[in-house]
Amino acid sequence: MPKKMVCYCQDLxxxxxxxxxxxxxxxxETLKRFTGAFMGPCQGKMCAVNLLKLFAHKTGRxxxxxxxxxxxxxxxxxxxxxxxxxxxxxxxxxxx
Amino acid sequence: xxxxxxxxxxGGGVQGLSLAYNLARGGLHSVAVLDKCYPGxxxxxxxxxxxxxxxxxxxxxxxxxxxxxxxxxxxxxxxxNVMFTRCGYLVLASTAEEFSLCQTNxxxxxxxxxxCRLVDATAVTDLIPALNPRLVFGGIFQKNGGIARxxxxxxxxxxxxxxxxxxxxxxxxxxxxxxxxxxIAGVKTTQGDIETRILVNAAGAHAKQVADxxxxxxxxxIFRLEMIVTEPLKPFLPVALSAPHIMGYMHxxxxxxxxxxxxxxxxxxxxxxxxxxxxTQDMARKFVLLFPGMYSAKLMRQWAGVxxxxxxxxxxxxxxxxxxxxxxxxxxxxxxxMGSPAGGKLMAELIINGKAPAEIRPFSLTRFATGDLIxxxxxxxxxxxSAKQKAWK
Numbered sequence: 001m002p003k004k005m006v007c008y009c010q011d012l013x014x015x016x017x018x019x020x021x022x023x024x025x026x027x028x029e030t031l032k033r034f035t036g037a038f039m040g041p042c043q044g045k046m047c048a049v050n051l052l053k054l055f056a057h058k059t060g061r062x063x064x065x066x067x068x069x070x071x072x073x074x075x076x077x078x079x080x081x082x083x084x085x086x087x088x089x090x091x092x093x094x095x096x
Numbered sequence: 097x098x099x100x101x102x103x104x105x106x107g108g109g110v111q112g113l114s115l116a117y118n119l120a121r122g123g124l125h126s127v128a129v130l131d132k133c134y135p136g137x138x139x140x141x142x143x144x145x146x147x148x149x150x151x152x153x154x155x156x157x158x159x160x161x162x163x164x165x166x167x168x169x170x171x172x173x174x175x176x177n178v179m180f181t182r183c184g185y186l187v188l189a190s191t192a193e194e195f196s197l198c199q200t201n202x203x204x205x206x207x208x209x210x211x212c213r214l215v216d217a218t219a220v221t222d223l224i225p226a227l228n229p230r231l232v233f234g235g236i237f238q239k240n241g242g243i244a245r246x247x248x249x250x251x252x253x254x255x256x257x258x259x260x261x262x263x264x265x266x267x268x269x270x271x272x273x274x275x276x277x278x279x280i281a282g283v284k285t286t287q288g289d290i291e292t293r294i295l296v297n298a299a300g301a302h303a304k305q306v307a308d309x310x311x312x313x314x315x316x317x318i319f320r321l322e323m324i325v326t327e328p329l330k331p332f333l334p335v336a337l338s339a340p341h342i343m344g345y346m347h348x349x350x351x352x353x354x355x356x357x358x359x360x361x362x363x364x365x366x367x368x369x370x371x372x373x374x375x376t377q378d379m380a381r382k383f384v385l386l387f388p389g390m391y392s393a394k395l396m397r398q399w400a401g402v403x404x405x406x407x408x409x410x411x412x413x414x415x416x417x418x419x420x421x422x423x424x425x426x427x428x429x430x431x432x433x434m435g436s437p438a439g440g441k442l443m444a445e446l447i448i449n450g451k452a453p454a455e456i457r458p459f460s461l462t463r464f465a466t467g468d469l470i471x472x473x474x475x476x477x478x479x480x481x482s483a484k485q486k487a488w489k
Binding site for chain 1 (some may be wrong): 134251327328351371383391394398399
């Protein structure tokens with residue numbers, strides 16, 4: 001049977017997630033932490049809807065009622081250098 | 097939830113869970129752990145995951161080396177892979193002054209036969225070629241220090257405790273502490289009242305609030321830390337690294353992500369869990385300075401955590417003399433994760449035997465009344481706190 005991919009960043013299939021929920025990681029936050037879903041380079045942008053749907057179905061809850069893990073900055077991964085340089089420029093300006 | 101327990105622990109973080117597990121192993125099975133959210137939702141799942149015993153004071157070395165030894169066998173003891181990696185821990189010295197502090201500390205570490213050695217700039221650069229040579233003067237390398245997976249440690253203790261009949265109660269917040277004639281009588285929670293004669297405050301950042309419920313004032317304040325994690329990178333950081341010069345600590349995860357935090361020079365009074373732009377930029381600037389190659393590394397996510405700190409930054413461990421049956425396992429600052437195996441074990445020994453083990457005795461609350469504060473020289477940012485420390489004497 002073909003694998004059903006849910007999270008592309010961490011390579012998680014539907015089976016992986018169902019197994020994790022059955023093992024007791026049945027809070028969306030603990031499932032996130034156990035599997036790494038929502039925490040890869042896409043930060044949930046590719047997987048969130050499918051994952052929440054699967055989670056709601058498996059735990060017998062309504063998708064609207066689910067807590068969604070906090071979105072963390074940045075929205076898109078950005079090079080540290082951009083942030084570092086901007087800060088450095090501000091500092092230089094302060095000193096002038 | 098039962099109506100009464102022998103011991104109730106407020107706080108389902110890694111310290112509270114370790115204590116519950118160790119109590120149950122010691123034969124006390126009527127134990128409950130309350131958490132107002134879910135176990136590990138606080139600092140236990142937000143910290144830097146780093147482990148060492150290379151400190152500079154006898155008190156800290158004794159306590160944390162006991163813990164470090166327990167990390168070695170923790171996965172086996174708890175029957176759960178906590179991913180402890182004995183990759184080594186480097187305290188980087190970036191200036192001659194910082195190196196001279198290392199020279200003082202290594203003498204104390206040698207007294208305890210820690211597996212630490214003083215390393216020069218060449219040795220540091222050989223170990224981590226990616227470091228900016230301008231910030232490399234030398235350091236102390238602890239060979240048996242390392243990292244572990246923070247969430248896994250929480251789950252490991254929780255599962256091991258449950259197997260020994262401990263009740264772990266999520267979404268159960270403490271509302272009030274019942275004290276009768278100077279003795280603990282129970283705790284009111286959001287899910288109802290529980291009777292107990294022994295109550296342990298392991299509430300992390302909220303420990304001061306919990307003590308207030310029992311009418312006890314603790315010398316604690318909330319201390320907020322932020323961390324970042326980058327997209328996975330090729331292996332370049334083979335050890336756990338702390339860099340006092342930038343007030344930073346960091347490691348590379350098994351997935352290759354660089355995870356690190358740095359304390360800003362000016363701590364903001366904000367104590368919430370939202371990330372701040374100031375801290376992000378401060379960390380970006382510091383990490384790019386330390387590792388010039390990280391200029392193009394992509395920041396993936398950023399988060400914050402809160403802990404409690406005492407004026408001397410050491411934890412509060414042991415009984416509260418004014419209220420019989422009230423105990424503290426709190427105020428660990430940023431060190432509660434690495435101290436969790438020993439913290440829980442030693443506090444359990446105190447509860448079971450009625451006598452405080454030598455490792456935790458110096459960390460009693462009474463030290464702030466008697467002025468027997470512990471001077472730990474390796475703590476970042478302690479100098480700025482010294483004014484407050486005097487106020488508590």
